[in-house]
Amino acid sequence: xxxxxxxxxASPAAALTGGLVAAMSAPPPAFVPDTPLAVVLAAMATxxxxxxxxxxxxxxxxxxxxxxxVTRRIAFRLPPDAPLxxxxxxxxxTCAEDxxxxxxxxxxxxxxxxxxxxxxxxxxxxxxxxxxETLAAVSGRLLVHLDALAGDDAAVKRAQAGxxxxxxxxxxxxxxxxxxxxGINLDLHRRVLDRVxxxxxxxxxxFTLLVMGSAGRGxxxxxxxxxxxxxxxxxxxxxxxxxxxxxxxxxxAFNAGLDAxxxxxxxxxxxxxxxxxxxxxxxxxxxxxYWAQRRVGAALLSSDIAFDFRxxxxxxxxxxxxxxxxxxxxxxxxxxLAAMAGQNQALTVGLTLWGGFxxxxxxxxxxxxxxxxxxxxxxxxxRLMALRDGIAATGTVDRLAALAHHGTLSAxxxxxxxxxxxxxxxxxxxxxxxxxxxxxxxxxxxxxxxxPKPQRVALRDALKxxxxxxxxxxxxxxxxxx
Numbered sequence: 001x002x003x004x005x006x007x008x009x010a011s012p013a014a015a016l017t018g019g020l021v022a023a024m025s026a027p028p029p030a031f032v033p034d035t036p037l038a039v040v041l042a043a044m045a046t047x048x049x050x051x052x053x054x055x056x057x058x059x060x061x062x063x064x065x066x067x068x069x070v071t072r073r074i075a076f077r078l079p080p081d082a083p084l085x086x087x088x089x090x091x092x093x094t095c096a097e098d099x100x101x102x103x104x105x106x107x108x109x110x111x112x113x114x115x116x117x118x119x120x121x122x123x124x125x126x127x128x129x130x131x132x133e134t135l136a137a138v139s140g141r142l143l144v145h146l147d148a149l150a151g152d153d154a155a156v157k158r159a160q161a162g163x164x165x166x167x168x169x170x171x172x173x174x175x176x177x178x179x180x181x182x183g184i185n186l187d188l189h190r191r192v193l194d195r196v197x198x199x200x201x202x203x204x205x206x207f208t209l210l211v212m213g214s215a216g217r218g219x220x221x222x223x224x225x226x227x228x229x230x231x232x233x234x235x236x237x238x239x240x241x242x243x244x245x246x247x248x249x250x251x252x253a254f255n256a257g258l259d260a261x262x263x264x265x266x267x268x269x270x271x272x273x274x275x276x277x278x279x280x281x282x283x284x285x286x287x288x289x290y291w292a293q294r295r296v297g298a299a300l301l302s303s304d305i306a307f308d309f310r311x312x313x314x315x316x317x318x319x320x321x322x323x324x325x326x327x328x329x330x331x332x333x334x335x336x337l338a339a340m341a342g343q344n345q346a347l348t349v350g351l352t353l354w355g356g357f358x359x360x361x362x363x364x365x366x367x368x369x370x371x372x373x374x375x376x377x378x379x380x381x382x383r384l385m386a387l388r389d390g391i392a393a394t395g396t397v398d399r400l401a402a403l404a405h406h407g408t409l410s411a412x413x414x415x416x417x418x419x420x421x422x423x424x425x426x427x428x429x430x431x432x433x434x435x436x437x438x439x440x441x442x443x444x445x446x447x448x449x450x451x452p453k454p455q456r457v458a459l460r461d462a463l464k465x466x467x468x469x470x471x472x473x474x475x476x477x478x479x480x481x482x
Contacts, residue, residue, distance in 0.1 A: 020101045024127035038080035051115045060123040063090035157262030161436040174426035182220040192257040205233040208314035216308035222442040225264040229277035231318040292333035341477035347377040349463040357448045367445035374424040378466045381473035420462035
Protein backbone atom coordinates (compact mmCIF):
# COMPACT_ATOMS: atom_id res chain seq x y z
CA UNK A 1 0.00 0.00 0.00
CA UNK A 2 3.05 2.28 -0.31
CA UNK A 3 3.05 5.25 -2.64
CA UNK A 4 6.41 6.08 -4.18
CA UNK A 5 7.79 9.62 -4.50
CA UNK A 6 6.61 11.43 -7.60
CA UNK A 7 10.17 12.31 -8.68
CA UNK A 8 13.65 11.01 -7.81
CA UNK A 9 15.48 12.51 -4.85
CA ALA A 10 18.73 14.34 -5.55
CA SER A 11 22.04 13.35 -4.01
CA PRO A 12 21.85 13.17 -0.20
CA ALA A 13 23.83 16.34 0.48
CA ALA A 14 22.26 18.40 -2.31
CA ALA A 15 18.74 17.31 -1.38
CA LEU A 16 19.13 18.51 2.18
CA THR A 17 19.93 22.06 1.13
CA GLY A 18 16.87 22.26 -1.11
CA GLY A 19 13.13 22.06 -0.63
CA LEU A 20 11.14 19.00 0.30
CA VAL A 21 9.14 18.70 -2.92
CA ALA A 22 11.58 16.15 -4.38
CA ALA A 23 10.96 13.82 -1.44
CA MET A 24 7.19 14.26 -1.49
CA SER A 25 4.65 11.81 -2.93
CA ALA A 26 1.20 12.67 -4.24
CA PRO A 27 -1.49 13.66 -1.72
CA PRO A 28 -3.10 10.67 0.02
CA PRO A 29 -6.84 10.00 -0.11
CA ALA A 30 -8.75 12.57 1.96
CA PHE A 31 -12.11 12.25 3.70
CA VAL A 32 -14.27 14.06 6.21
CA PRO A 33 -14.03 12.53 9.71
CA ASP A 34 -17.41 10.78 9.64
CA THR A 35 -16.60 8.76 6.50
CA PRO A 36 -17.03 5.00 7.18
CA LEU A 37 -13.75 3.16 7.60
CA ALA A 38 -14.73 0.65 4.92
CA VAL A 39 -14.77 3.48 2.35
CA VAL A 40 -11.45 4.86 3.58
CA LEU A 41 -9.68 1.49 3.53
CA ALA A 42 -11.00 0.69 0.06
CA ALA A 43 -9.67 4.00 -1.23
CA MET A 44 -6.27 3.37 0.38
CA ALA A 45 -6.08 -0.04 -1.28
CA THR A 46 -7.07 1.32 -4.69
CA UNK A 47 -4.50 4.14 -4.47
CA UNK A 48 -1.87 1.82 -2.97
CA UNK A 49 -1.49 4.46 -0.29
CA UNK A 50 -0.01 3.86 3.15
CA UNK A 51 -2.08 6.63 4.71
CA UNK A 52 -5.27 8.64 4.39
CA UNK A 53 -6.06 12.02 5.94
CA UNK A 54 -9.13 13.47 7.56
CA UNK A 55 -9.91 17.04 6.50
CA UNK A 56 -12.16 19.79 7.77
CA UNK A 57 -14.75 21.66 5.74
CA UNK A 58 -12.02 23.78 4.13
CA UNK A 59 -10.01 20.72 3.10
CA UNK A 60 -7.29 21.21 5.74
CA UNK A 61 -5.78 18.11 7.43
CA UNK A 62 -7.05 17.48 10.95
CA UNK A 63 -6.11 13.81 11.36
CA UNK A 64 -4.28 10.94 9.71
CA UNK A 65 -4.90 7.19 9.36
CA UNK A 66 -1.83 5.05 8.65
CA UNK A 67 -1.16 1.36 8.10
CA UNK A 68 -0.13 1.13 11.74
CA UNK A 69 -3.46 2.60 12.81
CA VAL A 70 -5.22 -0.01 10.69
CA THR A 71 -3.29 -2.79 12.44
CA ARG A 72 -3.61 -1.41 15.96
CA ARG A 73 -7.03 0.17 16.01
CA ILE A 74 -9.18 -1.34 13.28
CA ALA A 75 -8.31 -5.00 12.69
CA PHE A 76 -10.70 -7.15 14.76
CA ARG A 77 -11.69 -4.08 16.82
CA LEU A 78 -13.80 -1.61 14.82
CA PRO A 79 -16.72 -2.41 12.49
CA PRO A 80 -16.58 -1.34 8.82
CA ASP A 81 -19.19 1.37 9.40
CA ALA A 82 -17.21 3.03 12.21
CA PRO A 83 -16.19 6.60 11.29
CA LEU A 84 -12.69 7.57 10.31
CA UNK A 85 -12.53 9.75 13.43
CA UNK A 86 -12.63 6.61 15.61
CA UNK A 87 -9.29 5.34 14.31
CA UNK A 88 -7.33 8.34 13.09
CA UNK A 89 -4.50 10.10 14.91
CA UNK A 90 -5.30 13.72 15.71
CA UNK A 91 -4.10 16.39 15.65
CA UNK A 92 -1.83 15.68 12.70
CA UNK A 93 1.72 17.06 12.34
CA THR A 94 2.14 18.86 9.02
CA CYS A 95 4.99 20.57 7.19
CA ALA A 96 4.72 23.73 5.09
CA GLU A 97 5.29 23.50 1.34
CA ASP A 98 8.13 26.05 1.47
CA UNK A 99 9.99 24.31 4.31
CA UNK A 100 13.42 22.86 3.72
CA UNK A 101 14.04 19.13 3.68
CA UNK A 102 16.08 19.53 6.86
CA UNK A 103 12.92 20.72 8.64
CA UNK A 104 11.04 17.62 7.51
CA UNK A 105 13.81 15.39 8.82
CA UNK A 106 13.79 17.27 12.11
CA UNK A 107 10.04 16.53 12.36
CA UNK A 108 10.13 12.87 11.34
CA UNK A 109 12.98 11.55 13.47
CA UNK A 110 12.37 12.86 17.00
CA UNK A 111 8.62 12.24 16.73
CA UNK A 112 9.13 8.79 15.18
CA UNK A 113 6.59 9.82 12.57
CA UNK A 114 6.09 7.67 9.47
CA UNK A 115 4.07 10.17 7.45
CA UNK A 116 3.83 13.96 7.40
CA UNK A 117 1.30 15.75 5.16
CA UNK A 118 2.71 18.74 3.28
CA UNK A 119 0.36 21.72 3.21
CA UNK A 120 0.24 24.71 0.89
CA UNK A 121 -0.37 28.35 1.77
CA UNK A 122 -4.12 27.69 2.07
CA UNK A 123 -3.58 24.87 4.57
CA UNK A 124 -4.67 22.11 2.15
CA UNK A 125 -2.64 18.96 1.72
CA UNK A 126 -0.57 18.97 -1.48
CA UNK A 127 1.58 15.91 -0.82
CA UNK A 128 2.85 13.40 1.70
CA UNK A 129 6.30 12.75 3.13
CA UNK A 130 7.19 9.14 3.94
CA UNK A 131 9.77 8.54 6.64
CA UNK A 132 11.84 5.99 4.69
CA GLU A 133 12.06 7.98 1.47
CA THR A 134 12.75 11.25 3.23
CA LEU A 135 15.51 9.87 5.44
CA ALA A 136 17.02 8.18 2.40
CA ALA A 137 17.96 11.68 1.24
CA VAL A 138 20.19 12.19 4.26
CA SER A 139 23.44 10.44 5.10
CA GLY A 140 24.15 8.98 8.52
CA ARG A 141 26.87 11.57 9.03
CA LEU A 142 24.21 14.29 8.91
CA LEU A 143 21.44 12.66 10.91
CA VAL A 144 23.12 13.12 14.28
CA HIS A 145 23.36 16.85 13.61
CA LEU A 146 19.86 17.11 12.17
CA ASP A 147 18.39 15.54 15.29
CA ALA A 148 19.66 18.54 17.23
CA LEU A 149 17.61 20.80 14.96
CA ALA A 150 14.51 19.57 16.80
CA GLY A 151 15.91 20.82 20.11
CA ASP A 152 15.63 24.19 21.80
CA ASP A 153 16.70 27.39 20.05
CA ALA A 154 20.27 27.44 21.34
CA ALA A 155 20.74 23.76 20.42
CA VAL A 156 19.51 24.45 16.89
CA LYS A 157 21.95 27.33 16.50
CA ARG A 158 24.82 25.16 17.76
CA ALA A 159 23.83 22.33 15.43
CA GLN A 160 24.26 24.55 12.38
CA ALA A 161 28.02 24.21 12.45
CA GLY A 162 27.84 20.40 12.65
CA UNK A 163 25.47 20.28 9.69
CA UNK A 164 27.73 22.65 7.75
CA UNK A 165 30.82 20.55 8.48
CA UNK A 166 29.07 17.35 7.37
CA UNK A 167 27.79 18.96 4.19
CA UNK A 168 31.20 20.35 3.35
CA UNK A 169 32.74 16.90 3.80
CA UNK A 170 30.21 15.63 1.26
CA UNK A 171 31.27 18.24 -1.29
CA UNK A 172 28.30 20.61 -1.09
CA UNK A 173 29.10 24.10 -2.39
CA UNK A 174 29.60 26.83 0.18
CA UNK A 175 26.78 28.89 -1.30
CA UNK A 176 24.32 26.03 -0.74
CA UNK A 177 25.58 25.46 2.80
CA UNK A 178 25.24 29.16 3.61
CA UNK A 179 21.72 29.13 2.15
CA UNK A 180 20.85 26.28 4.53
CA UNK A 181 22.43 28.09 7.49
CA UNK A 182 20.47 31.21 6.56
CA GLY A 183 17.26 29.19 6.29
CA ILE A 184 17.79 27.72 9.75
CA ASN A 185 18.42 31.23 11.07
CA LEU A 186 15.16 32.51 9.60
CA ASP A 187 13.27 29.54 11.01
CA LEU A 188 14.70 30.39 14.44
CA HIS A 189 13.49 33.97 14.05
CA ARG A 190 9.97 32.68 13.34
CA ARG A 191 10.12 30.19 16.19
CA VAL A 192 11.19 32.84 18.70
CA LEU A 193 8.53 35.25 17.46
CA ASP A 194 5.79 32.59 17.65
CA ARG A 195 6.73 31.83 21.24
CA VAL A 196 6.72 35.51 22.20
CA UNK A 197 3.30 36.00 20.60
CA UNK A 198 1.96 32.96 22.43
CA UNK A 199 3.00 34.65 25.68
CA UNK A 200 1.61 38.08 24.83
CA UNK A 201 -1.56 37.29 22.93
CA UNK A 202 -3.06 38.78 19.78
CA UNK A 203 -1.35 42.00 18.58
CA UNK A 204 -3.54 45.11 18.44
CA UNK A 205 -2.65 45.54 14.75
CA UNK A 206 -1.09 43.09 12.27
CA PHE A 207 2.66 43.38 11.67
CA THR A 208 5.42 42.01 9.46
CA LEU A 209 8.84 40.88 10.65
CA LEU A 210 11.73 42.15 8.52
CA VAL A 211 15.30 40.92 8.55
CA MET A 212 18.09 42.99 7.01
CA GLY A 213 21.80 42.82 6.29
CA SER A 214 23.22 39.35 5.63
CA ALA A 215 19.99 37.71 6.82
CA GLY A 216 18.03 39.70 4.26
CA ARG A 217 20.46 38.60 1.54
CA GLY A 218 20.34 34.94 2.64
CA UNK A 219 24.11 35.06 3.18
CA UNK A 220 24.45 34.57 6.92
CA UNK A 221 27.57 32.80 8.10
CA UNK A 222 27.91 31.06 11.46
CA UNK A 223 27.66 33.96 13.90
CA UNK A 224 25.58 36.87 12.57
CA UNK A 225 24.23 39.48 14.92
CA UNK A 226 20.67 40.78 14.73
CA UNK A 227 19.33 43.14 12.06
CA UNK A 228 15.53 43.17 12.24
CA UNK A 229 12.45 45.35 12.47
CA UNK A 230 8.65 45.37 12.46
CA UNK A 231 6.32 46.98 9.93
CA UNK A 232 3.08 47.68 11.79
CA UNK A 233 -0.26 48.10 10.06
CA UNK A 234 -1.24 51.77 10.05
CA UNK A 235 -3.38 53.09 12.91
CA UNK A 236 -4.71 56.49 14.10
CA UNK A 237 -2.22 58.68 15.96
CA UNK A 238 -4.56 58.73 18.97
CA UNK A 239 -3.98 54.98 19.35
CA UNK A 240 -0.18 55.21 19.48
CA UNK A 241 0.30 54.96 23.24
CA UNK A 242 -1.93 51.90 23.53
CA UNK A 243 -0.45 50.09 20.54
CA UNK A 244 3.17 50.94 21.30
CA UNK A 245 2.68 49.81 24.89
CA UNK A 246 1.85 46.36 23.55
CA UNK A 247 4.70 46.19 21.04
CA UNK A 248 7.48 47.46 23.31
CA UNK A 249 7.68 44.35 25.53
CA UNK A 250 7.02 42.05 22.57
CA UNK A 251 9.93 43.49 20.59
CA UNK A 252 12.21 43.39 23.63
CA ALA A 253 11.29 39.76 24.33
CA PHE A 254 11.83 38.88 20.67
CA ASN A 255 15.32 40.40 20.57
CA ALA A 256 16.21 38.88 23.92
CA GLY A 257 15.01 35.48 22.70
CA LEU A 258 17.19 35.71 19.61
CA ASP A 259 20.14 36.73 21.77
CA ALA A 260 19.62 33.67 23.97
CA UNK A 261 19.41 31.51 20.83
CA UNK A 262 22.83 32.67 19.66
CA UNK A 263 22.18 35.87 17.69
CA UNK A 264 24.02 38.65 19.54
CA UNK A 265 22.28 41.98 19.94
CA UNK A 266 23.15 44.41 17.16
CA UNK A 267 25.77 46.91 18.41
CA UNK A 268 24.16 49.58 16.23
CA UNK A 269 20.69 48.96 17.65
CA UNK A 270 19.15 47.78 14.37
CA UNK A 271 16.50 45.73 16.12
CA UNK A 272 12.74 45.81 16.59
CA UNK A 273 13.16 46.86 20.24
CA UNK A 274 14.44 50.19 18.94
CA UNK A 275 11.46 52.42 17.91
CA UNK A 276 13.41 53.52 14.82
CA UNK A 277 13.02 49.98 13.51
CA UNK A 278 9.44 49.38 14.70
CA UNK A 279 6.82 51.51 13.01
CA UNK A 280 4.04 51.69 10.44
CA UNK A 281 4.54 51.43 6.70
CA UNK A 282 3.99 55.21 6.15
CA UNK A 283 6.59 55.88 8.84
CA UNK A 284 9.06 53.50 7.21
CA UNK A 285 8.44 55.23 3.89
CA UNK A 286 9.09 58.65 5.43
CA UNK A 287 12.25 57.27 7.07
CA UNK A 288 13.64 56.16 3.71
CA UNK A 289 12.81 59.56 2.20
CA TYR A 290 14.56 61.27 5.13
CA TRP A 291 17.71 59.20 4.61
CA ALA A 292 17.66 60.22 0.95
CA GLN A 293 17.63 63.88 2.02
CA ARG A 294 20.09 63.52 4.90
CA ARG A 295 22.79 61.40 3.19
CA VAL A 296 25.38 61.50 5.99
CA GLY A 297 26.55 59.44 8.95
CA ALA A 298 23.97 57.13 10.43
CA ALA A 299 21.64 57.57 7.45
CA LEU A 300 24.21 55.99 5.12
CA LEU A 301 25.14 53.22 7.55
CA SER A 302 21.46 52.40 8.05
CA SER A 303 20.78 52.43 4.32
CA ASP A 304 23.55 49.90 3.61
CA ILE A 305 21.95 47.44 6.04
CA ALA A 306 18.25 48.25 5.73
CA PHE A 307 17.98 48.18 1.96
CA ASP A 308 18.65 44.42 1.96
CA PHE A 309 15.40 43.86 3.88
CA ARG A 310 13.01 40.98 3.34
CA UNK A 311 9.86 39.77 5.11
CA UNK A 312 10.13 36.50 7.03
CA UNK A 313 6.93 36.44 9.10
CA UNK A 314 3.52 38.04 8.77
CA UNK A 315 1.96 39.45 5.61
CA UNK A 316 4.71 40.10 3.01
CA UNK A 317 2.62 42.77 1.25
CA UNK A 318 3.89 45.68 3.42
CA UNK A 319 7.48 44.69 2.63
CA UNK A 320 6.64 44.58 -1.08
CA UNK A 321 5.08 48.04 -0.79
CA UNK A 322 8.16 49.33 1.02
CA UNK A 323 10.42 47.88 -1.71
CA UNK A 324 8.36 49.66 -4.38
CA UNK A 325 8.53 52.91 -2.37
CA UNK A 326 12.31 52.57 -2.05
CA UNK A 327 12.56 52.34 -5.83
CA UNK A 328 10.63 55.60 -6.17
CA UNK A 329 12.77 57.32 -3.53
CA UNK A 330 16.01 56.31 -5.22
CA UNK A 331 14.73 57.33 -8.66
CA UNK A 332 13.84 60.76 -7.28
CA UNK A 333 17.02 61.09 -5.15
CA UNK A 334 19.95 59.43 -6.96
CA UNK A 335 22.29 61.41 -4.73
CA UNK A 336 21.63 58.86 -1.95
CA LEU A 337 23.22 56.08 -4.00
CA ALA A 338 26.15 58.39 -4.80
CA ALA A 339 26.61 59.09 -1.09
CA MET A 340 26.41 55.39 -0.28
CA ALA A 341 29.00 54.71 -2.98
CA GLY A 342 31.28 57.37 -1.54
CA GLN A 343 31.11 55.68 1.82
CA ASN A 344 31.62 52.22 0.30
CA GLN A 345 34.82 53.37 -1.40
CA ALA A 346 36.52 52.71 1.93
CA LEU A 347 35.95 48.98 1.30
CA THR A 348 39.16 47.72 -0.22
CA VAL A 349 40.22 44.24 -1.27
CA GLY A 350 42.84 42.21 0.58
CA LEU A 351 45.74 42.73 -1.85
CA THR A 352 48.85 44.84 -1.43
CA LEU A 353 50.32 47.01 -4.18
CA TRP A 354 52.73 44.16 -4.96
CA GLY A 355 49.98 41.56 -5.27
CA GLY A 356 50.42 39.93 -1.89
CA PHE A 357 47.66 39.42 0.65
CA UNK A 358 47.11 42.16 3.22
CA UNK A 359 47.89 41.69 6.90
CA UNK A 360 44.60 42.32 8.70
CA UNK A 361 45.48 40.60 11.97
CA UNK A 362 46.34 42.68 15.05
CA UNK A 363 49.60 41.65 16.68
CA UNK A 364 52.20 39.29 15.24
CA UNK A 365 49.89 37.34 12.90
CA UNK A 366 49.54 38.04 9.19
CA UNK A 367 46.11 36.64 8.35
CA UNK A 368 43.74 38.25 5.84
CA UNK A 369 40.09 39.14 6.46
CA UNK A 370 38.36 37.82 3.35
CA UNK A 371 34.94 38.93 4.53
CA UNK A 372 35.84 42.58 5.11
CA UNK A 373 38.32 42.78 2.23
CA UNK A 374 36.67 40.42 -0.24
CA UNK A 375 33.01 39.70 0.19
CA UNK A 376 31.93 43.11 1.47
CA UNK A 377 33.19 45.21 -1.46
CA UNK A 378 31.48 42.80 -3.87
CA UNK A 379 28.24 42.78 -1.87
CA UNK A 380 28.20 46.59 -1.63
CA UNK A 381 28.90 47.14 -5.32
CA UNK A 382 26.24 44.65 -6.41
CA ARG A 383 23.76 46.26 -4.01
CA LEU A 384 24.27 49.75 -5.40
CA MET A 385 23.91 48.69 -9.01
CA ALA A 386 20.85 46.55 -8.26
CA LEU A 387 19.16 49.39 -6.37
CA ARG A 388 19.88 51.76 -9.25
CA ASP A 389 18.39 49.31 -11.76
CA GLY A 390 15.29 48.66 -9.65
CA ILE A 391 16.17 45.01 -9.04
CA ALA A 392 14.13 43.56 -6.16
CA ALA A 393 16.45 40.61 -5.44
CA THR A 394 18.59 40.97 -2.33
CA GLY A 395 21.02 38.04 -2.65
CA THR A 396 24.36 38.96 -4.20
CA VAL A 397 24.43 36.15 -6.78
CA ASP A 398 20.80 36.85 -7.72
CA ARG A 399 21.67 40.53 -8.13
CA LEU A 400 24.61 39.72 -10.40
CA ALA A 401 22.39 37.49 -12.54
CA ALA A 402 19.73 40.19 -12.76
CA LEU A 403 22.33 42.82 -13.67
CA ALA A 404 23.49 40.57 -16.51
CA HIS A 405 19.88 40.07 -17.61
CA HIS A 406 19.39 43.85 -17.64
CA GLY A 407 22.56 44.30 -19.71
CA THR A 408 24.31 46.27 -16.97
CA LEU A 409 26.93 43.50 -16.75
CA SER A 410 28.03 41.16 -19.46
CA ALA A 411 27.23 37.50 -18.90
CA UNK A 412 30.98 36.84 -18.75
CA UNK A 413 31.61 39.45 -16.05
CA UNK A 414 28.64 38.24 -14.00
CA UNK A 415 29.95 34.67 -14.21
CA UNK A 416 33.46 35.72 -13.14
CA UNK A 417 32.09 37.71 -10.21
CA UNK A 418 29.85 34.82 -9.18
CA UNK A 419 32.88 32.53 -9.20
CA UNK A 420 34.77 35.08 -7.09
CA UNK A 421 31.88 35.30 -4.63
CA UNK A 422 31.73 31.51 -4.34
CA UNK A 423 35.46 31.16 -3.74
CA UNK A 424 35.58 33.93 -1.14
CA UNK A 425 32.51 32.53 0.59
CA UNK A 426 34.02 29.05 0.65
CA UNK A 427 37.28 30.41 2.06
CA UNK A 428 35.55 32.29 4.88
CA UNK A 429 33.18 29.41 5.64
CA UNK A 430 36.06 26.93 5.80
CA UNK A 431 37.86 29.21 8.27
CA UNK A 432 34.76 29.59 10.44
CA UNK A 433 34.21 25.84 10.54
CA UNK A 434 37.88 25.27 11.43
CA UNK A 435 37.54 27.83 14.23
CA UNK A 436 34.41 26.09 15.47
CA UNK A 437 36.05 22.67 15.51
CA UNK A 438 38.99 24.17 17.41
CA UNK A 439 36.63 25.53 20.06
CA UNK A 440 37.11 29.18 19.02
CA UNK A 441 34.60 31.80 17.94
CA UNK A 442 34.06 31.61 14.16
CA UNK A 443 36.09 34.36 12.50
CA UNK A 444 37.04 35.70 9.09
CA UNK A 445 40.86 35.85 9.31
CA UNK A 446 42.51 33.31 7.00
CA UNK A 447 46.14 32.20 7.04
CA UNK A 448 46.89 32.30 3.32
CA UNK A 449 50.32 30.73 3.81
CA UNK A 450 48.59 27.50 4.84
CA UNK A 451 46.54 27.33 1.65
CA PRO A 452 47.58 25.31 -1.40
CA LYS A 453 49.26 27.40 -4.10
CA PRO A 454 46.41 26.94 -6.64
CA GLN A 455 43.93 28.30 -4.08
CA ARG A 456 46.15 31.30 -3.35
CA VAL A 457 46.38 32.03 -7.06
CA ALA A 458 42.61 31.69 -7.45
CA LEU A 459 42.02 34.00 -4.46
CA ARG A 460 44.28 36.66 -5.96
CA ASP A 461 42.35 36.46 -9.23
CA ALA A 462 39.05 36.66 -7.36
CA LEU A 463 40.16 39.74 -5.41
CA LYS A 464 41.37 41.41 -8.61
CA UNK A 465 37.95 40.83 -10.18
CA UNK A 466 36.21 42.25 -7.10
CA UNK A 467 38.55 45.25 -7.03
CA UNK A 468 37.89 46.07 -10.67
CA UNK A 469 34.13 45.66 -10.29
CA UNK A 470 33.79 47.56 -7.01
CA UNK A 471 35.98 50.46 -8.12
CA UNK A 472 34.07 50.75 -11.37
CA UNK A 473 30.73 50.52 -9.58
CA UNK A 474 31.54 53.06 -6.89
CA UNK A 475 33.13 55.41 -9.43
CA UNK A 476 30.07 55.29 -11.66
CA UNK A 477 28.08 56.86 -8.82
CA UNK A 478 30.65 59.28 -7.41
CA UNK A 479 32.46 60.29 -10.59
CA UNK A 480 35.75 59.46 -8.88
CA UNK A 481 37.31 57.13 -11.43
CA UNK A 482 40.41 55.15 -10.50
